[in-house]
Amino acid sequence: MNTHDDEHFDTVALLALGVLPAREAEELAKHVAICADCRLVYASLRLTSDLVGYQEEALGEKFDEVSRFRLKTRVLKAIRSAEAIEPIAASSNGRAATQSPEVAVRRRYLSWGLAFAAIMIAAIDTISNTSLRADNDRLVAVANQQASVAAADATQARELDRRLAELVAPGAKRFGLSRGEIVASSDRMVIALRNLPALPAGKKYQAWTRKRGAKKMTPGALFSPDAAGIAFVDIPYAATSIAAVAVSVEPASGSKAPTSKPTFVRTLT
Amino acid sequence: MARIRERDTLAFEVVYDAYHRLVYGIALKMLGDVMAAEDVTQSIFLKIWNQPDAFSSGNFGAWISRVARNRSLDVLRSRSLRGEGEIPLDIPIDGALDEAVFARIDGDRVRDALRSLPIEQRAPIELGFFGGITHEEIARRTATPLGTVKTRIRAGLRKLRTALEGSTVA
Numbered sequence: 001m002n003t004h005d006d007e008h009f010d011t012v013a014l015l016a017l018g019v020l021p022a023r024e025a026e027e028l029a030k031h032v033a034i035c036a037d038c039r040l041v042y043a044s045l046r047l048t049s050d051l052v053g054y055q056e057e058a059l060g061e062k063f064d065e066v067s068r069f070r071l072k073t074r075v076l077k078a079i080r081s082a083e084a085i086e087p088i089a090a091s092s093n094g095r096a097a098t099q100s101p102e103v104a105v106r107r108r109y110l111s112w113g114l115a116f117a118a119i120m121i122a123a124i125d126t127i128s129n130t131s132l133r134a135d136n137d138r139l140v141a142v143a144n145q146q147a148s149v150a151a152a153d154a155t156q157a158r159e160l161d162r163r164l165a166e167l168v169a170p171g172a173k174r175f176g177l178s179r180g181e182i183v184a185s186s187d188r189m190v191i192a193l194r195n196l197p198a199l200p201a202g203k204k205y206q207a208w209t210r211k212r213g214a215k216k217m218t219p220g221a222l223f224s225p226d227a228a229g230i231a232f233v234d235i236p237y238a239a240t241s242i243a244a245v246a247v248s249v250e251p252a253s254g255s256k257a258p259t260s261k262p263t264f265v266r267t268l269t
Numbered sequence: 270m271a272r273i274r275e276r277d278t279l280a281f282e283v284v285y286d287a288y289h290r291l292v293y294g295i296a297l298k299m300l301g302d303v304m305a306a307e308d309v310t311q312s313i314f315l316k317i318w319n320q321p322d323a324f325s326s327g328n329f330g331a332w333i334s335r336v337a338r339n340r341s342l343d344v345l346r347s348r349s350l351r352g353e354g355e356i357p358l359d360i361p362i363d364g365a366l367d368e369a370v371f372a373r374i375d376g377d378r379v380r381d382a383l384r385s386l387p388i389e390q391r392a393p394i395e396l397g398f399f400g401g402i403t404h405e406e407i408a409r410r411t412a413t414p415l416g417t418v419k420t421r422i423r424a425g426l427r428k429l430r431t432a433l434e435g436s437t438v439a
Contacts, residue, residue: 053337054375054380078315
């Protein structure tokens with residue numbers, strides 16, 4: 001049996017939708033947490049409220065392929081940056097762990113006498129210096145490696161920005177694909193692909209074009225997707241001269257004609 | 270999520286691919302700004318990567334929708350004093366059955382269900398969720414008595430739930 005009237009449950013509905021003023025919401029939330037009737041009403045309506053957000057799920061033109069590529073690349077890059085910090089932290093911890101026993105040994109030996117301790121300290125210092133140098137070398141190597149990864153990332157980002165600028169140029173024509181799209185400017189095209197599976201060693205994706213009036217496909221660039229499964233492929237022809245574009249999996253050295261069922265074939269009409 | 274806790278980037282991508290449109294769409298609707306919507310989307314998915322335990326159980330879509338709304342409200346607040354209401358994240362609820370019923374919800378079903386509501390119920394719900402305003406402000410903007418707004422929101426949410434259950438079962 002309910003212990004509250006309808007007006008009270010109306011207010012619980014406001015809490016579920018998140019439209020109560022902060023102080024009122026805080027007080028009612030405390031009550032809901034301990035009142036079984038209110039919790040039941042709240043649970044039912046909060047889930048329903050949360051699902052209202054689905055109304056704005058961004059589809060089609062509202063969130064085009066290019067924007068989605070760009071945002072996904074940005075998010076994945078941020079994730080990788082977060083991961084890249086870990087090796088340095090691990091290495092630093094390793095150094096602290098190797099120093100600690102040496103300090104302990106040094107203290108113990110000091111109690112044996114000044115002269116003997118001096119010899120031991122000298123010896124331990126030598127070992128310690130060697131160990132620190134090794135740690136330092138390792139840290140420098142990690143830092144250099146990360147700097148080179150960052151530089152490569154920056155180059156890739158600049159290249160991506162350049163291509164995206166071309167893709168979003170006014171007047172660019174777009175041809176949809178199940179895994180991306182082909183964007184054509186006045187004198188060239190770019191195939192933008194996502195969710196491309198990585199291929200085994202010795203295999204690459206190869207782009208193909210069929211010129212208008214031609215019966216055979218012309219071999220194009222070989223490419224592999226990046227770690228996020230994204231690939232951009234340049235086609236140095238105007239869309240007006242091309243009847244169809246395709247991509248297939250081929251030997252890493254490339255083929256003169258497709259040797260496997262194409263990943264996709266898109267006619268440009 | 271268990272695989273994300275184990276730092277599996279492929280699992281993260283699966284979650285990202287499934288929910289980025291939802292997060293971005295909510296943020297864009299609330300903020301009206303593509304750059305801000307992208308920032309909110311990035312911050313939420315970074316949070317998922319860095320703190321996967323923030324989601325404990327239940328309907329992930331509903332949870333991330335709530336997080337997207339609250340994060341967008343934070344941005345609105347930083348721009349002005351607007352957007353006081355927030356959906357609490359920490360009231361313990363037992364909705365396992367509900368979560369299962371709504372496990373396969375999608376944008377089309379929600380849009381259809383919302384369209385089935387009378388406009389006087391639908392409008393305050395949408396205004397409240399995406400507008401980030403209190404029920405008092407909803408009453409003022411729609412020139413409706415406060416008590417009527419409260420009643421309509423609850424009645425609308427109940428009807429929406431029934432419509433969603435129907436669409437899920439169908």
